[in-house]
Amino acid sequence: MEALLDRIPVLRGLPRSVVELPGGLTNQNLRVTTPTDDLVVRRFRGDAALLGIDRDAEHLNTRAAAQAGVGAPVVDYRPDLGVLVIGYIDGTTYDNGSFASPDALARAGRAVRRLHDGPRFTGDFDMFARQAGYLRTVQERGFRLVEGYADHGPAFRRVQAALAVRAAPTVPCNNDLLAGNFVDDGTRVWLIDYEYSGNNDACFELGNTATECDLDDDQVEALLAAYDGRATRSRLARVRLQALVSAYGWSLWGAIQACASTLDFDFDSWGRERFEKAARGFTSRGFDALLEEVARAD
Template identity: 60%
Template sequence: MTEAALDRLACLAGRSWRVSDLPGGLTNRNLHVVTDDGLDLVVRWALGDATLLGIDRDAEAANTALAAEAGVGAEVLEYRPELSLLVISFLRGRSLEDSDFADPGVLQRAADATRRLHAGPRFVNDFDMFARQAAYLRTVRAQGYWLPLGYDDHAAAWADVRRVLTETAPPTVPCNNDLLAANFIDDGTAAWLIDYEYSGNNDPCFELGNTATECNLSVEQVEAYVAAYFGAVTPARLARVRLQALCSEYGWSLWGFIQAAASPIDYDFRGWGLQRYEKAAATFRGPGFRRLLEEATGG
C-alpha cells in the first residue's frame, strides 16, 4: 500500500493524515488512518486471489453497510473496488482473544452482538458451507494443491451431516460466517462484529458453531454460548451447533490448503488448515457422532 493509493480516496482528499498497520488479517492488510481534522477510519486492502477463495468483494462491501445498519458493524465510508480498498469507520474497543470467552460478560456480549446481526437487514447473498466445501475441493483437485490423506474418507459422513442439517434447516439470517475471536470488537459495554468477506444469509447455528470452534470454546462454554444466544439450551439446538462447528472445520480446512499454495502472505496456512481438519476428523470418527445426528433432528 502506497501513500499514492491512499491519496486517491475521496474521504482523504485535501486532508493531512497519518497511518499505522493494524494486526491480523489473512486476506487483507488493515490500516488505521487518522486525519488531522479528526476522521478516524480503517482502510482494508484486499490481498490474494478472491476468486480462488470464493470472496465477492461487492457483497462484502454491501453486507458491511447492512451490518452497520443493524447496529453491530462499522460504517462504510468509501468502497473503491478498482483499488481493492474498503474504507470503514474505526470501532473503539479491543479485539477479543480466545481466552476472553472465559468471562461470562464477554460471552454474553458476543452472543448479543451476533443476535443483533441476525435480526438485522438480510444480506445481498447467501452462504452455504456445503456448496463452498465442494467448490474448494474442486479447486484443490484442479490445481493439484496438497490435501491430507484421509480427507475423502469422510465423504459419506459429510453427506449424512448435510442431509440432517438440510432436513431440519431453520430460516436463514444474515451471518458473518467468520466470527473468530479477533472479529469481535468489545468496548466493555457492547461487542461489535467486523470482517464480512464471507458474509451471507445462513443458518444461525453455523455462526454459533463457527465461533465455538474458532474460539476453542470448552464444552461448558459452548452450552453457555448457546444459552446466551437462544435464551435456553435444548439437545437439538446444541447438537445442531456442534454439527455446524464440524462443518466449519471440514470446510474451512480447505481454505487453508488453498491459501498455503496461493497466498502472498507469509503464514503457516497448511498448519492452520490441518488443525481444523484434524478436529473435524476426530468428530467424524468419534463415538458421539451418530448421536449428534440423531439429536439434531429433535426440533
C-alpha cells in the first residue's frame, strides 16, 4: 500500500497517516492525511465489467458533482493504478436512523436537488436495461438466483410501461444513495460515491434512497417535498414505483456478488432482502393504484 501511495504525486515522499474507512464493497477507501492535505484514496476492487461499473465515467461524474457543489473535489485519477483520489469531507456520515430527523431528511432532499440541477453526467443509467443485463449474467454464468424471482417479471414490466407514460427528461443521478453516501458537515449535506452514476429519472434517485434507507411512507413524502417543494400524487407514485424498480434490479447485483466476490460479506442476504422488498410491493393491495396514479396529471 505504501508503495502504491508513493506513486501518487500529491502524496509522494510526504509523511502521512493512513486509516481505512468503513464500507466500500467495490472499493477500499483510505483516508490519507499529510501536513498539507486530507484525502481519500479509493482503490478499485471487484470485477467492474461484471457489475457494469465504468471507472472513467465515475471519475468524470465525480468532477461534475463537485462542480454542482455537492461532491468531493477530485485531486487525481490513476486508472493505471486503479485509484481515484478525492478530498476528504469532514462530517457525519448518515445511517438509516438519521432520517428520523425531519431536518436531516429535508437537508438530504435539498442535496439531491443540487446534484440534479448540476452539470449533466457522462453516460446514462436505466435500471430496466441494467436489470436485463444482470439477469443475463446470472443465467449465463449459472449463478444462484433467489427462488421466485422470475414470477415478478410481469409486474416489473408493468411498472416500466406505466413510468413511460409521463416520463420526464433525465438528470445527473448518483443512483446508489444509501445512507452511508450522505455526509453532513454541519453546513450542508454532501453526496459521495459515483460508481453507478449516470443521467436518469430523478424519481429513481429518490425511490432508491427510500428503499435503501428504509424510509416509511411519511418520510418518502417528506423527502419528495424537500426535493420538489411539494409532493403531488403522481410524483409520489413515481417515487414509490421506482423504489420497487431499484430493489428488484439491485437484488441481482447481490446475486452476482454472492457468487463472484471474494469479500467476506453476505451478499446473498443483501440481495434477498431487496428482492423481498420488491416482491411485497409488486403483490401489495396498493400496487395497481400506483400504476394508475403515476400516469395521471396532478
